[in-house]
Amino acid sequence: MAIHKKEEFTQKEQELAAFAKAMAHPARIAILKVLAQRNECICGEIVKILPLAQSTVSQHLKELKNAGLINGNVDGPRSCYCINWKSFEKFMGEFSFLFNKLKVQNEKSCC
Amino acid sequence: MAIHKKEEFTQKEQELAAFAKAMAHPARIAILKVLAQRNECICGEIVKILPLAQSTVSQHLKELKNAGLINGNVDGPRSCYCINWKSFEKFMGEFSFLFNKLKVQNEKSCC
DNA sequence: TTATTAAATCGTATATTTGCGATATAAGAT
DNA sequence: ATCTTATATCGCAAATATACGATTTAATAA
Numbered sequence: 001m002a003i004h005k006k007e008e009f010t011q012k013e014q015e016l017a018a019f020a021k022a023m024a025h026p027a028r029i030a031i032l033k034v035l036a037q038r039n040e041c042i043c044g045e046i047v048k049i050l051p052l053a054q055s056t057v058s059q060h061l062k063e064l065k066n067a068g069l070i071n072g073n074v075d076g077p078r079s080c081y082c083i084n085w086k087s088f089e090k091f092m093g094e095f096s097f098l099f100n101k102l103k104v105q106n107e108k109s110c111c
Numbered sequence: 112m113a114i115h116k117k118e119e120f121t122q123k124e125q126e127l128a129a130f131a132k133a134m135a136h137p138a139r140i141a142i143l144k145v146l147a148q149r150n151e152c153i154c155g156e157i158v159k160i161l162p163l164a165q166s167t168v169s170q171h172l173k174e175l176k177n178a179g180l181i182n183g184n185v186d187g188p189r190s191c192y193c194i195n196w197k198s199f200e201k202f203m204g205e206f207s208f209l210f211n212k213l214k215v216q217n218e219k220s221c222c
Numbered sequence: 223t224t225a226t227t228a229a230a231t232c233g234t235a236t237a238t239t240t241g242c243g244a245t246a247t248a249a250g251a252t
Numbered sequence: 253a254t255c256t257t258a259t260a261t262c263g264c265a266a267a268t269a270t271a272c273g274a275t276t277t278a279a280t281a282a
Contacts, residue, residue, distance in 0.1 A: 004237070004270075008162040009137035013144070017137040024132035025240085026120035033124070036210060044258060051119040056241050058260055063239095077249040078258050088210060096207075099147060099199060115240075115267070136270085155228060167271050169230055174269095188228050188279040224282080231276070239268070246261070252254080 016098070019091040022067030027052060027060050032083060035070060041082035127209070130202040133178030138163060138171050143194060146181060152193035 006014060023029060027050055034046055046061070047054045061081060064070045069088060072081040117125060134140060138161055145157055157172070158165045172192060175181045180199060183192040 005162055006137055006270095009141055013137040013140045016140050017135055020131045020133075020140075021135035022131075024128055024135040026117050026124040026128040027240090029124045029127050029131075030120055033209065047259095051116055052240095053242050054259075055243075055261080059240080062260080074248090074259090076258090077256095079260085083210075092203075092207060092210070096203060098144065099194075099203070117240095138270090158229090163270095164272050165229075166231080166273075170270080173230080185229090185278085188226095190229060226281070227279085229277085229279105232274085234273095235271090237268100237270075240266085242264090244262085244264105247259085249257090249259105251256070 012094075016091070016094060018067060019069075022064055022069050025060070027057070028064055031057070031060060031064060032069065035081055035083050041072075041080040043079045043081060046081075123205075127202070127205060129178060130180070133175055133180050136171070138168070139175055142168070142171060142175060143180065146192055146194050152183075152191040154190045154192060157192075 006017075009017075023032070030050060031046055034049055035041065038045075044054075047057045050057055052060075061070070061072065065072050065081070069084055070081050071084050072079055074080075117128075120128075134143070141161060142157055145160055146152065149156075158168045161168055163171075172181070172183065172190075176183050176192075180195055181192050182195050183190055185191075
């Protein structure tokens, strides 16, 4: 693209899009699932489970962390990740709010 | 990437990722908002509202339609779009189910 | 029929994402 | 101090997404 126009949209629109983007890859959905299922925050476990190289998984984890969907902290020689439920709920709530609210006043779709 | 590995993930993971991807751009969030707010399914209206060229908007609409998030039908010389509430609810439900369910059994995050 | 209008599609430039191997970093083990 | 193990980061190649102008398509208006 010539110029990226993302900044011409509202803050909220950009935030929701960024949240969606963080989940817009099956590998990251799979990572979130694994993190959500375990009581312990695995790290190398994810690499074993996913069909991807270690460096690629690390990159996906970084994206999820940057988006605020997961937390991570170093634990000795390894890293420990887990879902950031607060931000997750915040975004899910915003999506539901945005669309559910509107749905009520516009129940009948015209096409 | 050398080879795209998306098909190595489960069907559900791919579906959720595709849904998220459809919303992973502020322009598409904005389009969904406009469609949700109006009782009538606009078309050229969206072009007027968004800071993007007509062809670009058309492209975004196509993506939303392909992802099943909106419906569209030709109405004379113009096109009419609206939110596909059913598929929207389906996906929102799946996300909530996946993560809310897991959250209950894993309330305490370790980091 | 020809012009107008609305929207889709094509072609193309540029930006971003995805993926991997290689390398770096950092902590614990020997 | 050196080796091992776990993870992060770098550099690069290939794929995909974003954006636009130009063109096409299709329906209504003149």
